[in-house]
Amino acid sequence: MTAVDDTHLEARAVLPSTDPDTRDGDGLRVLYVLKRYPRLSETFIVRELLGLEAQGVHVGVEALLEPEAGAQHPDVAAVRAPVRYLPRKPRWTSELLAAHLRVGLRHPVEWSRRAVRARRHGGWRRFQQAGMVADRVRRDGYQHVHAHFATAAAEVARDAAALAGVSFSVTAHAKDIFHVDNADRLPERLGEATTVVTVSHYNVKHLREELPGRRVRYVPNGLPMPDALVPNAAGPVLCVARLVPKKGIDLLVQAMAHTTADRMLEIIGDGPCRADLEQLAGSLGIADRIVFRGPLPSTEVDAAYRRCALLALPCRIDPDGDRDGMPTVLIEAMARAIPVVSTDVVGLDELIATGRDGVLVPPEDAAALAAAIDDLLAHPDRAAAMGAAGRTRVIGEFAPAFATAALLDVFHEATGR
Numbered sequence: 001m002t003a004v005d006d007t008h009l010e011a012r013a014v015l016p017s018t019d020p021d022t023r024d025g026d027g028l029r030v031l032y033v034l035k036r037y038p039r040l041s042e043t044f045i046v047r048e049l050l051g052l053e054a055q056g057v058h059v060g061v062e063a064l065l066e067p068e069a070g071a072q073h074p075d076v077a078a079v080r081a082p083v084r085y086l087p088r089k090p091r092w093t094s095e096l097l098a099a100h101l102r103v104g105l106r107h108p109v110e111w112s113r114r115a116v117r118a119r120r121h122g123g124w125r126r127f128q129q130a131g132m133v134a135d136r137v138r139r140d141g142y143q144h145v146h147a148h149f150a151t152a153a154a155e156v157a158r159d160a161a162a163l164a165g166v167s168f169s170v171t172a173h174a175k176d177i178f179h180v181d182n183a184d185r186l187p188e189r190l191g192e193a194t195t196v197v198t199v200s201h202y203n204v205k206h207l208r209e210e211l212p213g214r215r216v217r218y219v220p221n222g223l224p225m226p227d228a229l230v231p232n233a234a235g236p237v238l239c240v241a242r243l244v245p246k247k248g249i250d251l252l253v254q255a256m257a258h259t260t261a262d263r264m265l266e267i268i269g270d271g272p273c274r275a276d277l278e279q280l281a282g283s284l285g286i287a288d289r290i291v292f293r294g295p296l297p298s299t300e301v302d303a304a305y306r307r308c309a310l311l312a313l314p315c316r317i318d319p320d321g322d323r324d325g326m327p328t329v330l331i332e333a334m335a336r337a338i339p340v341v342s343t344d345v346v347g348l349d350e351l352i353a354t355g356r357d358g359v360l361v362p363p364e365d366a367a368a369l370a371a372a373i374d375d376l377l378a379h380p381d382r383a384a385a386m387g388a389a390g391r392t393r394v395i396g397e398f399a400p401a402f403a404t405a406a407l408l409d410v411f412h413e414a415t416g417r
Contacts, residue, residue: 024408025057028417031142033133033157035149036065037083040295041242043073044221044328045148049081051222051404057411060142062086062133064152071297084136086156090128099135100128103163106138114159126152130159137164143415144168150176150196154189162192167414171197171219172207174325174346175246183321186210194414197407200326202347217410221328222403225395226302228337231309231387233380236264236291237373238308238338240301240329243271246322248314248343250280251366255314257284258370261377265290266304305336310376310383312341315348316363326351331398334358334390339383341372357390 030052038046052059059081066085090096104111111131118127133156137145145168147157154170161168170193176182177198187210190196195215196207207216237256241247249267256265267277267290274292281287296304305311311333317323323346330351333340342348344360352358359376361368376383396402411417 023056025052025055028411029058029142030144030146030411031060031062031137033062033145033147033153035153036068037061037063038072038076039068040071040073046073046075046079047222047400049079050075051400053080055404055408060140070295073298086129086132090125096128096132100131103131103134107163107165110162114162123155126155127159130156130163133160134163137166144411149173150186150189151182158189158192167194169193169195169197169410169414173199175322177203178321178323180320195410197410200347201350203325219406220398220403222400223331223335223398224400226336228391229306231338231384232307233309235307235309236266238266238304238311239313240268241313242269243273243277245273246316246318246324248316249273249277251314251364251369252312253277253280253290254366255369255373256289257286258367259374261374263377266293268293268296268301268304270294305338308338310339310341312373314343314369315345316343317345331394334394337387337391339376339387340390357386357393
């Protein structure tokens with residue numbers, strides 16, 4: 001397998017062997033702890049589980065919350081991992097008492113220490129859930145616990161692994177690292193992890209500063225490579241995003257009011273900012289040029305890529321510190337050879353070299369964003385060339401085979417298997 005070199009943040013990934021007969025995960029049993037599963041905006045987790053299962057890993061899932069309502073990615077049905085939904089507000093039922101009794105008898109000192117800490121610091125509910133997870137680890141023979149997001153899931157995974165006597169790791173993303181409510185709690189939540197995984201070199205640098213001595217690894221979100229498209233020179237501008245402040249959709253709406261090209265903007269996704277964005281479009285007199293399509297199934301998202309001229313996502317850093325890690329939608333668009341416009345924040349220059357495989361503009365600059373959109377729309381040949389270069393840029397490093405192999409390295413190091 002090919003591990004990611006921790007010491008050279010600018011080194012580009014090298015694809016590992018993708019020989020289907022090589023099953024590097026045979027014999028590994030890994031239990032995932034997730035806040036909510038499945039969730040449409042987190043299809044990268046579904047792809048990760050499928051990649052591990054294809055390599056022979058036996059995966060299980062513990063979810064803190066029920067599935068998200070609405071459309072789900074079709075790949076969810078292909079995941080074989082058994083999923084259990086933990087009680088949101090645990091009560092001392094006979095099942096919960098039995099799980100904690102079995103765990104406590106095996107590791108009484110560890111159980112007592114963590115119970116006292118949970119009582120003192122307000123983590124009792126997570127401790128109760130952790131006891132159930134630890135009991136499943138013991139009963140089903142899991143060798144490692146892995147969580148996504150350095151928040152509640154990481155707390156449960158941390159205590160469950162300790163109670164069961166196994167290792168644990170966490171994939172940290174964005175809000176869980178940088179938001180003001182989470183930033184100060186990173187040492188508490190991640191300090192016991194054998195490895196902290198994250199999705200950009202920007203994040204790696206930051207986490208190493210926050211967690212000195214902790215192993216931090218870059219593992220990109222794997223993305224199955226779709227067929228290349230030819231951008232529709234006469235098509236709309238496309239944005240695919242949750243409608244939350246850090247995505248900067250308000251800036252994009254403002255930019256569309258300043259573009260000279262009379263193009264439509266299609267926005268796919270939903271969120272708490274939708275009403276404000278619709279009102280903003282109306283106040284700028286461009287409501288007739290903006291279509292809010294809401295959340296859509298993957299087939300309709302793919303159709304939107306096929307009819308668009310470019311994709312725009314003007315990411316920002318919120319005042320509360322929230323920001324994107326490595327927006328999957330930019331990688332998806334580049335993989336399809338669709339030209340992209342975004343902002344020069346949070347390490348997006350790792351992904352996009354302006355003028356070569358996309359365009360980055362200064363954050364919070366609607367005029368610069370409008371000018372970049374106009375320029376690509378006015379020069380379709382140049383835009384198509386950038387799209388082709390973007391596909392070349394992402395097709396190796398973000399291939400699922402690379403991401404799976406890098407994550408397997410993390411699990412093998414943690415378990416010694």
